Structures are given as C-alpha cells and as structure tokens.
Amino acid sequence: MRYAGTSVVLLLLFGLAAGLPGQKAPTPAAPRTQLEATLGDGTLELSGLWKFHIGDDMAWARPDFDDSSWGTIDLTPPAGSANPELGSSGYIPGWTANGYPKHTGFAWYRLRVNVQSSHGRLAIKMPNEVDDAYQLYVNGQLLGELGKFGERKATAYSTLPRAFRLPRELRNGPITIAVRIFMDSASLFLTPDAGGMHEPPVLGHAGVIGTLIQMDWDDTAHVVGSGFLEMLILLLAWMVAVSLLSMDRTEPSYLWLSLVCAVTILSNGVVLIVSFVPWIALTPGIVLQDVIIGPIRIGLWVIFWGYWFRISRMRWVHRFVWGLVALTMVGTAMMRAPIYGQHVPVHASVYLTPILLGLRLSFAALLCAITFRGIRKQKTEGWLAFSAVVLVAVALFQVQLRLLLHVPIAFNILGFDVQLGTISTIFSLFLITVMLVRRFLHTQRIREQWKAEIEQARQIQHVLIPEQLPRTPGLAIESEYRPAREVGGDFFQILPVQDDGSVLIVVGDVTGKGLQAGMLVALIVGAIRTAVQYDSDPLILMNSLNDRLWGRGRASATCLILQIRTDGRVTLANAGHLPPYLNGIEIEMDGSLPIGVVPGAEFFVSHFTLEPGDTLMLMSDGVAEAQDQQKQLFGFERIEKMLQQPISAAELASAAQDFGQEDDILVLRIQRRPQPENVPDERGILTAT
Template identity: 30%
Template sequence: MRFAGRAALWPIATLLLVVCAGRFAWAHDAPAPTAAAQPAGSNTVTPAGHTEAHLEGPWRFQIGDNPQWADPALDDSSWSAVTLDKPLSELGFESYAGYAWYRIRINARQLQPPGGEPLDLLLTPHSIGQLSVFANGVEVGHSRGFDGSPSMYMSLPLDLSLPAPAADGTILIAVRTWAAPGVQISHGLLDRVELGAHHDIADRLAVAVSQRWDHEIIAQLVLSLLFLFVAAFGAILFFAQRHHSEYLWLALLCVTVAVNGIIQLLWQLAIISHSAYFPMNLWIGRIFMAVTLEFILRFTADSNRRFIRGVQIAFLVFPAFALLGLEQIYEILSVSAEVAFLGLVLWMLFHAWRRGQREAGVMLFPFALAAVADSIDTVLMYMADKRWISDKMANHRFSLGPIQFGISNLSFAIFLASLIAVILYRFVRVSQEEQRSNAEIAAARSVQAMLIPTELPSNKHFMLESAYVPVNGVGGDFFQVLPVEDGSLLIVAGDVSGKGLQAAMNASTLVGAFRNDLSRDPATILQHLNNVLIGAAGSQAARSKDKDAVVSFSTCVCARIYRDGSMDVANAGHLSPYRDGREIELPPGLPLGVIPGMTYEQVRFQLQQGMRVIFLSDGVVEAQNDDGELFGFERTQQVSNESARYIAQTAKRFGQNDDITVISIYIAALESSRTEEEELAPTY
C-alpha cells in the first residue's frame, strides 16, 4: 500500500528542504548534447567533451537471454534499434519481464584519451535492473544482483575499465539486463552509458552518485530523521501528560514511519535485496496503518474500540497472503484495506469534529488532501503502465535546488505540519486546563479543609473520633459537630454531588447555613439546608451559559444526641448511621436540592452507655477492588462497630475510588433524666 508505506515517508520533506538546500552543493553538470537521429544500423558515438562520449545509440536490442549474444562476431542486424534517450514504451515495445540484451560497437581509437590512458565505461541502470557488461565477449563487470544466481537489488551506477580494442580498433559492448519474474519492464533497464578517460569517468560517477542522493536519498534520509525527532517529541509530551496516551501513539506512529524510511534507504543504497526488503516493507506498512488508527482512536476518544481492534488485526493479517504466494487475493485485500483505512480515519476525524473537537477538524482537510494526492500518483502510474500517458508525465517531479519532490510530497508536508501544529495546540490547551484544574483543586482543598474539622468537641458524655481519606480529586464530603448549650451534640454529615471546586463551594454553603441556623432540630435543619441549596443552584444556573449544566444536589443526615442517650435523626438520602454494628432504619427522604419546600421525617432512638454510633459517606460502601467487587453493605456492617480510623483504612485497602468520611461517637456516660426544657422540645 503506497499511502501507508512508501508515500508516508515524504510528509514534510519540502519544508525541510528549504532549510537544508543551501547545505548541499550543486553537483549537476550541464545537460549533455543529444545525438542526431541515426539510421538503425549505424552504431554511433556522440562526443560530450574532450574525452567523454554518451553512447545514446542506436543500440541493438533483443528480449530474451543467450550467452552467445556477448560474442562480438554475432550478427545482430535483425535486432531492433533503440536509443537510450527514450523509454522502450515510446519506441513501440510492449512491457516485458526477465532478460534482455543491448549491443553497440564503438571505435575506440577515435576516443582514445591523450597519453594512452585506458577508457572507462559508466553505466547508469534504470531502477532495479541488474546489469552484466561484456567487452569483446569478456565480462568486465556486473551489478550486485548478478554475482551468482540473479537476485533483485537496487542497481547503482557502474564504473568499468574497458580492455584493449580489437585489431580493427573497435570494441563490442554487450549489456545483459535482468529483473525478477513479475516485474513488468516498460522503460528498459539501461538508462545511460558514458565513455571516457578514467579520471573523467570518475568525476562523472561522483556526479551520478550526487544526483542519486539528491533525487532519491537526501529527502528520505532527512525525513526519517525528522520523524525520529517528532517521535522523541511525542514521547516527551507523553511523559509530561501520562494520562494522554495519544502522544505515546503519535511517537509510535513516527517511529514506524522512520523505520520504514530506514528500510527504504537500505533498499535504495543496495544494502539489502528485494527478497529482504519486500516482507519488511509489507509488514511495516500494515503496522503503520494499525498504529495510525490507534492514534486517531486515542486522539478523538472514539467509542468504537472493539470494531477498530478488529480492523487493526485484519490489517496485520493481510500480508500473510502475499507471503504465501496468493498475490491476487492480497491485491484485492490491499486495495480494500487502503479504502477502509482512509475511510475510517476520515470518519473518526469528522465525527470528532462534529462533536466539537476542533483539533480533529484541523487535521481533516490535510489528511484528505494527502490521501487524494497519493491517489493521483497511483492513477498516473496506472495510466503510464497502460501507455495512455508518457512515463515522464507520470513521474513528473519538481525541483527545489538540487532536491526533487512531487505533488504528493507537498500534500504530505501540509499533513504532517498540521499534525504537529494540532498536537502542540492540544498539548498547550491541555496544559492550561490542567493548570486551571490544579488551581481549582488547590482552592477546593483549602475550602474542604474548613468543612472537615480536625478537632471534635468530646466531653465526659461523648467520645468522638473522625477519619477523612480523600481520593485524588476533591469531592463534596462534609461533616460538622456542634455542641449545644444543654450539653447535647448536633451532628450533620453529607456528600454534595460532583467533584472539584464547585462541589466544595456547595458543601461550604451548606456548612455555613448549618452553623448559622438557629434551630437545633434535625428535621428543621434539613428543610433549611434544602432551601439554601436550591437557591444556590438557581443562582449558578442564572450565571451559567451552559443550558445543559447539571444542578447540584446533596445527601445529608442530621442528628442530635442528648446527655441521657436519646437521639433524634432526620435523613435526606444519605447512608443510614450504624448503632453497635447494626444499621439504623430511617424513613426515606429525597436529597437536598431536589424539590423546593421538602419536609423530612424525624425519628428518635435510645442509646445506652457503651454504645457506638457511626456516620459514614458512600466512599466506604462503594470501595471497589481490582476484580470490580464492591466493599458493600455487608462488609460495612461487619466493621461498623470499630473505630473510625479502622473503618476508613479497611475500605481504602479494599480499593478506594471516592472520598471516605467516618465519624464515630462513643457513649461514655449518661445522665439519668433530661431537663424540663428538653422534654418540651418538639419531635417530628
């Protein structure tokens, strides 16, 4: 797949080339003069300087293979005449595969350099063609793929020394070419042949190597290094914000592309053969697709994880068909995979943009542009294979100094530039949001510190103990214990919905209202707190621009314990307290802030000396272990007669996921009777 493999290595090459173009010397010589058209039978040489000549032809050309075709005495007059300045497809030849021979006879005496310096021959292959060169029937050199059994390597320019000419002063040069079965050859595997003195050909070889680096190596090398740099940058962002895994997958995506680039370089420099390059390039392209889908999945927070996982597995399995020799099945699956890959990525980005994720919308157009540009290249190459357009038109490239690039390179440059810009914008935005969140959490903690008293008003009648274990965020837990003039205790405990500063502020509102309430009756206090919270929620809704903002509510339990052990309790949706290891049954009541004018039922219980009453938040009951099991009411009841610290630590060790608050009241001593004023206190 071109988009996921080879083409993906070029995303922002042109942007880098602007910076690095000045660092590379202009190594190109002036265009060589072209020979005039010659009759097919006259093998001619076109001078290109004092000691150089371009052997453009006509060459004699024959498809097939026969060792006798290297013999200078062979009559090749029946062979076709071709020139190297035009592709075979433009000379009337159909595409072929396998072997073909080129032959030309030159007059070496006319080209002999001054001083008797021997002649050298410089051959520039086209693409992956393998060459073996014969002079007067003797092999003088070959490309790497022709040493022993033929194998496919990317062919590099060859500098070969020619032997002494024959008695008549001529040298018959025969070039045997080969490409592996299945490679359709339409251009011809011999691209350029130059003849001249050794030192001049050495200079021409340096120019050819420089041109090859300019046209095929430098941009890819720089781009691979750039992707490694971006991968390192993505890793740094991930370590800075570990809960944002999209940065890690961005780094892995860039590493995948960089590895693919390294593989491409090893192939272009003829370090590895096609038999090694093909499976590596095959798999790395599919790995790129799978990693890109994972990056987009994490980036957009898409919910279709199971479906995407299935697609990723399918992408990684497809190359096995090619390795098993099922090329036709693989071609069908490959095209399908490319269409599915592009469609999925574009859909996920579009869907995220529609959900309000602006960064996804910024990435949408460049990604589509890169995909369309790659498709254009594919269509042009297909049209060239069908000979509907010329190879030159299909492979047209632009130049920026000595460096060349194509239309798709610019598109991918825009894509990667937008990717980097979006990631930087996202990182800065998330960092700012986290700073604001941390500031809110710090403010909320300072507020909540006032809602959780550190000293409790114990006396000879009651021994109080509390434990508060916050989770990472700041919740809405609160409790207060107020001594009353008659020696009784007034206790309120609750949990405001939500997290962060808003929950802490709502809890502080309730605590302030509780401490300023002149009533000492639990049911009346809950009615007052309900009205206060509804009023506060109305004010917040009026100030908020978000019409869908969730109105805050709070569970709450309020109790008054007298010196003689009687206890009045009213509950607004909070967990019931425990008495001596048993849950106290209370009438149900709606949480505060739900219905205006809500009234709450109050009940009375009698406590005995030595009893313990426990008030707690839902952080105890809802503690959850790694297996997803809740601490639950049964375990809570089993530990409900223990100290507050023991209960809190037991729930925390089980698996805390919310703030834990526990208040323990131990009845140490009781008075025999209540005063007349206390007896007349109303009960609801």
C-alpha cells in the same frame, strides 16, 4: 528499474493497450560484428546495436559463443526521447517496445568491443535505468551484479549507480560483454515499455568512470535530497508532539500528530533507502509504500484533524476512516505487483482506477466536512487551522491535483527537485506545531486557573474545620477522613447544643466530585450551622437542608443526622445515607431519598438508646465501594466481619484504602463512656471534605 512509482494514467493507458498483439521487431540486415573503441584516457558510450535473446543459458556469457542467430536491440537513445516517469532525456524503450511485448524473466544482451589505445585500467558503468536485476560478464567472467540471483529468478532492487572494473589484463584487444537481465512479471504492468536496459553502458578509463558514478550519485541526491529536509522537519514535529503528549495526556490530537509524523517518516525513509542502498527489494518496497503506508497516512491525518477540531462523533469518524483505509489498501494492492497482471487482469484497471479515485475523494470529502464543522464550532481557532488543512490536503492528494486540475507538482529549487507535497508538508507542519504550542499554553493557563480555584475551595473547607473538637461529656469520638481528590464530597459535623447539653452529629456525601462538590459541601455546612441555632431536632434540620438544596440544579446529598442526649437517648433522621452500626450490628432503616431531590420529601426517623460502653460506627459509601485490581468490592460483609472485633476509625479507613480506594472514605466512631467525666479536648476533624 530506477523508481518504482508510476502514475495511474500510465497504468490505465497500458491496461487498455496491453491486449493489442505485439509484432516482433525485424532484425537489421547487416548488424555490426564488433564495436571499435579507441579510448585513451576517456570513455565510450556503448550505444548502437546489441545482440539480444530471451531465455537463459550460462553458456551465453562465454566469449566464443556464436550469437549470429540472435536478434538485436538498438541502445541508441531516440531523438527527443524522455523517461515517462521522471522526464529525463536519453531514455531507450525496453524490449517490450522492441518486439517482445509480453516477455518477463531472463534475457541476455551481448556486444563485442575491440579496445585500442587504452592508457589505464578499464571499467564499465552500467545504466541507471534497468528492468530489473542484472549480472555483468566480460569474457565469460562475472564482474558484478545488482540484485540477488537464484536458479530460476532474481530479487530486484531499485537501480542504483554502479560501475565494475575489468581485470587488469583487459586493457586492449577484443572483449565480449554479456549482460544477463531478469525482469519481474510485475514490471510488465508498471510501465508500457519495460524490459532490459534503458540507457547504454559506458566503457572507459576507471578513474573517469568513477567520476561519472559520482555525478550520478549527485543527481540522485538532487532528485530525492529534499526528502532529508522533510525528514528533519517531521522529526522535529514528532518530538514536539511527543513532548506535549508527555505533559498533557488529555489532548488526543498530540498523540495522533505524533503517529502521523512517525508514519510519514517511515514513508520518506523507504524512499531514501531504496534510492541509496539495496536493502528493500522492489516488490516489497512497492507494497510497503503504496499499499500499506499511503492509505494509513491519509487516515491518520483525517483522524488528527477530527481530534484537533474536537468533533463530537469521533467513534463514527474512526469507523468511516478505517473502513476507507481498508478499501483503499485492497484496491491499491489489486493495482500493484504481484497481484496486478497475474491474478487481476490488466483490463480491470478500467474500473479499478476510478474506484481508487473515488476512495481518495471520499477521504477529501470527509476532511472537508470535518474542517467545516470545526470552523463553525471553534470560529477564530478553526480559521487559523484552515490554511494548515489546505496544505495537508495538497500533500496528500497531489497526484489527484495533477490528474484532475493539471497542477504542476515538481519544481527545481536551487538545483534540487522538490515535490509539491514536500513543500506543503513542511509548511503545514510548521503551522500545526505553532498551533499545538498555542493550544498547549492555553490549556495550561486554564489548568492553572482551575488549580487556583480548587485551592481556594480547599482553603474554604479548611476554614470550616475548627482547630479543636468541642467538649462532648460522656462521649468518645474518633474520626478519619481519606479524600479521593484534593476537594472531596464527604462531610460531617459535631455540634454541641447548649440548651439541653445534647450533641448533634451530621454525616453526608454530596453528588459529584472536585470543585463543584466542595462548594456544595460548604453550602450544606453553612446551612447546618445556621439552622441549628433555631432548632436541634434532626427531622426539622433535614427538612431545612432539603429546602435549601431543592431547585439548585443537580445539587443533592445523602445525609444522616443524630441527636445524642446526655442520658443516651438517640434520635436519628436519614436521607439516603448508609445506616450506622451499633455494636457491630447494622441498624435497620427504611429507604429514603437524598436531600435536594424533591421538595417536601419524607425522611426516615427512629429512636434508640445508647447504653454506657455502646459504640456507633458511621461511614460513607467509599468504604464499601473500595475495589481491588480484580474489581472486587470491599463490601458490607467484610465491614461487618471487621466490626465484630474492637476496631478504631483509622483501622477501618486504612483497610478500605489499602484494598483499593475509589471514592472519599469517611469513618466516624462514637462511644458512650461508662461514667460521665470531664475529658480534655481531643483534636479531630469536625467537617471533612
């Protein structure tokens, strides 16, 4: 068999006709006993009547075997005959159309030729159309085969141009040619006139036969040669998609286009392989191409366009698409070898064919719906993609276009046979590649703008951080901040109060991350510095911050404000922040809402004394919420255990960060000195975000 694929119409027509009883063709009354061949330096087409018999017996290869009781098959091409698949002329119907309608398996052809005036070594060129595998014998000697023959069956491959040289001593005189053929049972249902040789062999001078074989390979290259160009375009598109994916993993359409190109390359590769080398057997090739690759390729294209148009319900699209793919695979498998005709009756094509057509149209309808929603959503960019979608649809559904709308799908361009799907694929990939690069450049411009804005926010936050810590007589303060991003959401302030010599310490964590959180921190810090000029009471400050944040959408933050006086008395106000640890013991506090959640909220307030040598440890929730690879939390128990021993702020922050940082980590350690003394300025971070 030259090519495995057939149209659904042929399957349907044959399915309807398969039940008709076949009548064995009458044997001609006076068949020729042998063919007289005067060759010289030329060739002779071995057309005419050949002896034919179904079954298998290796004795039938011997030249002295009596085949007088055999029937005959005429290998003369009927006038106006053409290949039903390819349209090529000179096609001879197989044995199923010559009196053996249901026969599969082995059959033999025999012909006696009397060669005269041969001027050189002879060779036999075998037909390019054979169902399915064959062995060639001359005078009982095996010259070659196409396929792998076993004792009871053979493995068939797509028929390739083949010629076999006769032994040097066979140049003149009588020779007996015997062709042993095996047809797979699946071929019976692929074409309505399958079986055996569809062209006559050619006998002649080996050099001329070699030229004919070269011409056949040239014809093959012109038939499938456009596939190499399509493969090149696909490979370039795949490289572009993979390159863009490596630079931007947030855009899923790059991934899905690379998968589309990879699967299409595999599909074209199968076609090219079976057209040039016998590496993939006929039935596995049909299953791989039609049953597996075809439906997956359609599904991948639909998924790609879903991501390209940024459809919101892609989980639903995935389920629908892969459900259709699975159903299409099952339906196609039932219409292909080895299931069709053996496990699925031939007449089942009457209802399987429209079901498969309906599944294909469902893919098309879904693609149309995705495109329509994409155009409504993306406007200009959606319309730019519309032409590419149309070209992809033509490539995917060219067979349905031919069946339903009678659209021509094969063209001859510069001597090469080019399919409409190939043309559509090449142009669609060109447009899609341009659109991918355009989207990538647009995304990069947006990212550069975001980076610039984040850098500006980071610089604003750095402006809020003084170069030196203020003098805090009687207190030793350590701070450590490890942001999870460039712009974090934790903050703290250390503000001396000039009126009474006390120190205000503010610690908090805003909602959100990144640029939005950084700008909210800047707002809170500015509000704190403004409010402290009028009052240093922690509760009044907390209420002021709550009023500033209320009504700003989802702007909220946990906050803890401490006022430490020179005699060690401490006033604490808390709004949903983690309680501090006094000498390693957590201070008990009632719950309260973060600032900015509700107007007029009540916040927890407590009073205690910080004795000389006492230590307060303040921290954000990023310490307790650190996670290791097994998703285990750093946790409060581990914090309490570490605080039982003297530990610095940097040591606790590093322990949480090494455990597995998930959020901003802020640790503030405050110790009252045993004796008041003037201490040099300590460099530190006053406001960290």
